[in-house]
Amino acid sequence: MTSEAMPAGTTALITGATAGIGAEFARQLAEQGHSVVLVARDAARLKATAEQLERRYGVRAEVLAADLADDAGVAAVVGRLTDPARPVEILVNNAGIGLLRSFEENDIAEEAGHLKLHVETAMKLTHAALRGMLSRHSGRIINVASVAAFVPRGSYSAAKSWLVSFCRWANLAYAKQGVNVTAVCPGFTHTEFHDRMGMDKTVTPRWMWLQAERVVREGLADNARGKAVSIPTKRYKVLTAAARILPDRLVAGPPRRAK
Template sequence: MTTALITGATAGIGAAFARRLAGDGHNIVLVARDEGRLRDQAAELHDAHGVEVEVISADLATDEGIAAVEERLAERRHPVDLLVNNAGFGNKGEFLQVALEDELRMLKVHCEAVLRLTSAAVRGMRDRGRGGVVNVASVAAFVPRGTYGASKAWVVQFTQGVAHDLAGSGVRLMALCPGFVRTEFHQRAGMGTDNIPGWMWLDAGKLVEAAMKDLARGRTVSIPDPRYKALMGVAKLAPRGLLGGATSRTGRKYGPK
């Protein structure tokens, strides 16, 4: 039986991945900070799907937290076949309104953790000739959205680069770029969402379903909704200055997740 490891697993997109993959018969490794929520979620998944569920309580904004997950990914006796790097957060406020330490913490989680965990996972996957990594980015990667958008743009470029380097190895990598998803993301950051039109919101379960299909197709970038695919097509043609104004009206601080 294969095993999937998911970071940021207790809510939103991460929890949706856990439910989908457990339902498909994968054993699951859940990673998040809240050990109580992890254990409750593990029991629910085990009872509902009869799979084995491990938990790792780790803060990926710390070296110790990243190292704990790296150690699990490096295990050869119980290998991880699919890694979902989903952990992430947003900062409320425009540049210079957000404390520098919070911006650096974001880069630690969105960039360094993704780099280190992907590296730890794909070494064994390459040796076995199979495996997959889904790095959750955002459509914010394609428009001006400050540190959040810049970190997600890094995730997209990094994932595409590694996918190119590992082509033919049996290891698939994909950057998942959702728009606004109904999760705890905005609430945790203290962000209001009243200015976001209803049609822009996505369902986490449907998002994961589309993402898994794109991974199976071998895509390296997934924008899993026709509405956002159309918006990103327009964004490629629009002047950068116009995009900057548009993103400020929807709220830089309300970056999609």
Template sequence: MTTALITGASSGLGAEFARQLAAQGHGLVLVARSQDRLDALAAELRGAYGIDVEVLTADLTDPLGLGLVGTRLADPSRPVGILVNNAGLGLLHDFHHTPIEEEVAHLRLHVEAALTTTRAVLPGMLARGEGRIVNVASIAAYLPRGTYSAAKAWLLSFSRWANGHYKRSGVLVTALCPGMTRTEFHARMGMETRWIPGWAWLQADRVVREGLRDNLAGKAVSVPSMLYKTVAVASRVLPARLMAGPARHPRR
């Protein structure tokens, strides 16, 4: 088994990626800002699966943190065979109400971090003739939902191109585009979710399982569930005003 590096690994989809890849026997490098949560997850996975787990505390919106992760990915003596770009955040308010510093950090995390980590790991993968990259995008990549959608659309487009360009060299790149998923993501951004019906939610284990399966199959895009596959198709033909959805509201 190879080593997988996962960003945003301390909770949600990132932690689920760690658990499923650990169960497959892969060694792990867990990246996030929360040292305590990473240490707890690392101890859990070492005990459950007997694998090597490295913890790397880094803020990917900071050049020093991103540089640290890039250096680890490019280290030829400790090759990384699977990269999961999962770190992300959501912005609750409209663009004109959000401080520009938050928008810039949002852009760096979703676009610059994925670009930098992919560039760092790719030469080693190409030299070995194999590698896997999963970029966690969102169904929002298909929808007109502000700068979050714009950032995820970049990630979707980048992944499609990279998979087509590097698959022949053994490197598989997939954009994973889930819909509403039960994690801490929405609570962290302060979004009210009680109005969202139960049938609209996906479970994290399913999202990760389908994303890893589609990546291994060489698919450029993975959209878990028929519901969100339908949303992706509908976005090509329905008016933007219908696909934008309701405004986000803060939790009460």
């Protein structure tokens, strides 16, 4: 791939597409002229989002209601990604959840589901999309990770660290065949994510919060340039660089607290 964006008119599939970073990926890709396939659990919200994108940008917006924590939901999305009659040229794996309590306080089923969604589901969807992209010698894959991948913050950090490592390898392996793979690593971002967790957002300093628009804009640009890892904003680039050399106790970040 070159540093140019994917031509307009191609199709992008975005998971977790009705809120937050996922919704912003859908909006910016539609604004660029791409048809979109929106994946999320809430069918009514999917339909409303699709209608808004079609009306505003004049693109085709397809909806696929699927729970990606469920095997049947994953299979449905895999089926869409592997349909040779309707190729997907851009995949954004964004769906994710957070666990507010610490590891030992969570039920192990919660932890297993959390790991499955962030790692196994992203891996399966990437694998499903990749073969068609390689056969066409063109494609873009974005896995939404987190700056948490670079600091010790429980099983969430561990899962996101896997995504970053995977994307670094995959981009190295497939970029020369026309497929760019990027881990986009936002910091704290104003979305529904933390509200759904029930987290008290006032614990985190105001300067650490980002807007989804900037996260997505920089992530798409870095992916188009062929970067394996995208860390939006200079402040988080500095923080992640510092995390590599400072003691773990200094870089773990503010504790999570319920509202």
